[in-house]
Amino acid sequence: LRNTMVLFFLIIFLNGFSQNTIKITFSSKPTIKIEHLKALAEEIQEITLKQLQETRFVETMEIENNFIYFETKSQVKEETKEGDLASKLVNGKIQTTRQITTTINSPVNKYRKNAIENNYTEKIDGTLVTKDLPSVSWEIGTNTKKVLGYNCLSAVGKYDNKIIKIYFTKELIYKASPELVPFIDGVVLEYDNGFMSGIATKLEKNQPDVKDFFKK
Secondary structure, three states: OHHHHHHHHHHHHHHHOOOOEEEEEEEEEEOOOHHHHHOOOHHHHHHHHHHHHHOOEEEEEEEEOOEEEEEEOOEEEEEEEEEEEEEEEOOEEEEEEEEEEEEEEEOOEEEEEEOOOOEEEEEEOOEEEEEEOOOOEEEEEEEEEEEOOEEEEEEEEEEOOEEEEEEEEOOOOOOEOOOOOOOOOOEEEEEEOOOEEEEEEEEEEEEOOOOOOOOO
């Protein structure tokens, strides 16, 4: 009986120090806007469109109770092709071949979000700055889907003439969302905020606690 009691208290003690952090990895891509492409020189519109269509970014969202640690991994993507430019010369028209290179540079985005206070913190010029997340009136849709095996509901949020489309699940006991997507009563596993869209590709439970988030 004594050994049983010791084992019982040992289990309670170990559970008290168990790791409850959930880490969700997203694959995201930039939203392509035709008006932005048309603002570029005509000779690079095609290569830029192809590059954007093929670009994928890796984002991670770590959930610790009411805190969400979101990060976009830095990535630089270059695309080069041979382009033909026509030039008129005195003796007629010739073709001059040159290389066209476009670069997409994804900087690191790091946000610590607070689901209770409905705000987020980021580092700007070495200083931590906290701002409120926008208040959104969510409209729950009728569409459903499974993401990583979790049943998700669709929802649309509107604020400041912006529209956010998401799929979220209530099967995880948290409120969490990637990027600066406002919170909803659940965990967002797919999103489209008009600038970026992403979907969860991996979910890992019992991860180490997040430490020195803004120092890494």
